[in-house]
Amino acid sequence: MNHKGSCHCGGVAFEVEGEIGEALACNCSICQRKGSLLWFVPREKLHLLTPEDAASSYTFNQHAIQHRFCPVCGMHPYAEGPDPKGSVMAAINIRCIEGIELSTIPVRHYDGRAL
Structure with a gap:
């Protein structure tokens, strides 16, 4: 199943494949x-519908996770980073x-x- 999502203003938009369990x-x-x-x-299940540079990025602590947010409305629709096994993952904010x-x-x- 494909899901569409975005930040509040629509400046960062995406589609993501999968079932939300x-x-x-x-x-x-x-x-x-x-x-x-x-x-x-x-991460390959997340498809950006807006340019990647439409989202700003914030890291902290070990700087492993890129917390992506819209610089216009401030919403945080997703993050990117490795899981414990090293696979690149996307953490989708389902509220978006x-x-x-x-x-x-x-x-x-x-x-x-x-942690």
Whole structure:
């Protein structure tokens, strides 16, 4: 299944392939502040509909994850980085995906603060 998503103003837009089985709610210093619900997919399943440089990037701590956000509206639609096995992944903020009912998606809580 293809899902479309974007930031609030539409300046960063994407399509992503896959079925959303669950979302992850992380309590690390950035995720807690953003309020993201994350769905992880291989990076090749994320297809940008706007130029890659339409999104700004923020890194912190080990600088392994590129937290991508719109410089106009400030929304954080996705992040990119390696998983523990080294595979390049995309963390999609499902709150930015069109036409899904968030209440139907199971949420797993992750203690990112403990890392």
